[in-house]
Amino acid sequence: MAKFLYVYHGSGKMPTEEAERKAAMEAWNGWYGKLGSAVVDGGNPVGMSKTVLPDGKVENNGGSNPTAGYTIIEAKDIDDAVSKAKDCPILKDPAFSIEIAPIIEMG
Template identity: 35%
Template sequence: MPRFLYVYHADQPMRPDPEQAAEAMAAWGRWMEGLGPKLVDPGEPVGISKSVTKDGVLDRVENAAFGYSIVEADTMEEACEMAKGNPMVTGGGSVEVAEVMKIDM
């Protein structure tokens, strides 16, 4: 079954108070549980990113990545539908969805 990479994006780092953080973690847990075995790798949050180009290193990345997950789905459309209920989306951010392409070596 095809695998898809979810990259979580937001314009600003989230700094919720402890109560909001607990609610957010519960929402993530419910969403992940709802995916069941289609969630291949729940992923991890990531730290502040930089962008490396031929012109140098940029300290500010617009719409920076905040984490990732890997899921299985039959189609890109199914993978996108599964992402719609993600707490990043419902909280005002976005989920980038890309199929993971296997390379035969």
């Protein structure tokens, strides 16, 4: 099995109410439960990023496609990884998307 990185993109807001946070966590835990042992690293949400440009200039705008978080999974191939991503709860919000890339093991 190969490893794949799911990078969650979007500029939605984290739930602020306790009931919303609980419902969100239940949805994520349910999805992870369906994926089972394919989940290598459940990942985490991430905060606002900064971008360092080649000239050393730093942009503090979250990037052109803001990263919201990540997960690492195992799958047969990228098509299998795409299939597994389709049920991700983050996709219920049209402000989000998932970028999927194979992790290339070095040495």
